[in-house]
Amino acid sequence: MNFTKKNFTLDHIRQELVRLEDSIIFALIERSQFQKNDIIYKCGGINIKEFDGSFLEYFLHELECAHAKVRRYTSPDETPFTTNLPDSVLPPIQFPKLLVPNNVNINDQLMKIYINEIVPKITDEGDDGNHGSAATKDCHVLQLLSRRIHFGKFVAEAKFNDPLLQPKYIELIRNKDKCGINDLLTNLAVEEKLLRRLRRKAAIFGAEIDGDGIPTLKEEDNKIPLDVVCDMYEKYVIPLTKVVEVEYLLERLKYYPSFVPEF
Numbered sequence: 001m002n003f004t005k006k007n008f009t010l011d012h013i014r015q016e017l018v019r020l021e022d023s024i025i026f027a028l029i030e031r032s033q034f035q036k037n038d039i040i041y042k043c044g045g046i047n048i049k050e051f052d053g054s055f056l057e058y059f060l061h062e063l064e065c066a067h068a069k070v071r072r073y074t075s076p077d078e079t080p081f082t083t084n085l086p087d088s089v090l091p092p093i094q095f096p097k098l099l100v101p102n103n104v105n106i107n108d109q110l111m112k113i114y115i116n117e118i119v120p121k122i123t124d125e126g127d128d129g130n131h132g133s134a135a136t137k138d139c140h141v142l143q144l145l146s147r148r149i150h151f152g153k154f155v156a157e158a159k160f161n162d163p164l165l166q167p168k169y170i171e172l173i174r175n176k177d178k179c180g181i182n183d184l185l186t187n188l189a190v191e192e193k194l195l196r197r198l199r200r201k202a203a204i205f206g207a208e209i210d211g212d213g214i215p216t217l218k219e220e221d222n223k224i225p226l227d228v229v230c231d232m233y234e235k236y237v238i239p240l241t242k243v244v245e246v247e248y249l250l251e252r253l254k255y256y257p258s259f260v261p262e263f
């Protein structure tokens with residue numbers, strides 16, 4: 001999705017977050033067909049020449065390098081938006097005012113959470129030898145989650161641009177009041193609706209379809225446990241998105257003083 005000045009609205013950005021839910025659930029279902037294959041997460045578990053780290057880190061690094069190279073040809077004028085790692089997972093920027101420095105990057109944290117808290121809940125403990133396939137699916141999930149969470153920057157920018165709220169945001173930012181900013185940007189109704197929708201989506205996307213084309217909506221037969229997706233959003237995805245939003249806003253006045261109305 002490309003943002004332009006015209007479609008850079010909170011509604012439009014939220015639509016993209018909703019769409020990303022589908023991709024994230026499917027990516028988790030894809031990963032769940034393989035066993036855990038723990039060796040891909042262990043530093044040096046698979047020996048890679050001249051690389052100190054796990055096989056997954058190596059895979060992700062190579063993938064991101066390839067994306068970054070290709071991007072130069074497809075979007076030569078684009079200035080990278082954020083992050084060391086998932087340049088490719090971020091949306092193309094067509095709204096230059098959004099180009100703030102790389103002040104927020106929670107990918108390392110995200111990788112740890114994913115390996116320790118999510119993978120064990122969607123896979124069987126074991127090694128089926130599908131190391132490359134499992135890592136491919138992991139990279140996909142991580143890129144999607146990273147994209148989703150770093151989208152918090154767009155969300156925050158859109159919220160900051162609300163003329164009614166901007167003076168309040170500016171005051172909170174000047175006071176470096178992280179809790180105050182967090183409270184102001186939190187929308188519990190949106191969060192609750194999201195969690196309800198996710199459970200439903202996980203049930204539908206993960207259902208088996210029987211020979212007559214009827215989905216078997218039995219929770220225990222679902223391809224991934226329904227709680228995993230909701231819990232992941234509730235415990236990690238939403239809070240991390242808000243961390244990104246808060247951190248983004250804390251820097252907001254430094255880089256665009258001209259944006260700030262005089263009082």
Ligand SMILES: C=C(O[C@@H]1C=C(C(=O)O)C=C[C@H]1O)C(=O)O
Nearest residue numbers: 155185186187188190191238241
């Ligand atoms: C992303 C937003 O900001 C906050 C974070 C949310 C999320 O990560 O899903 C949802 C609502 C807000 O509390 C939003 O308002 O849409």
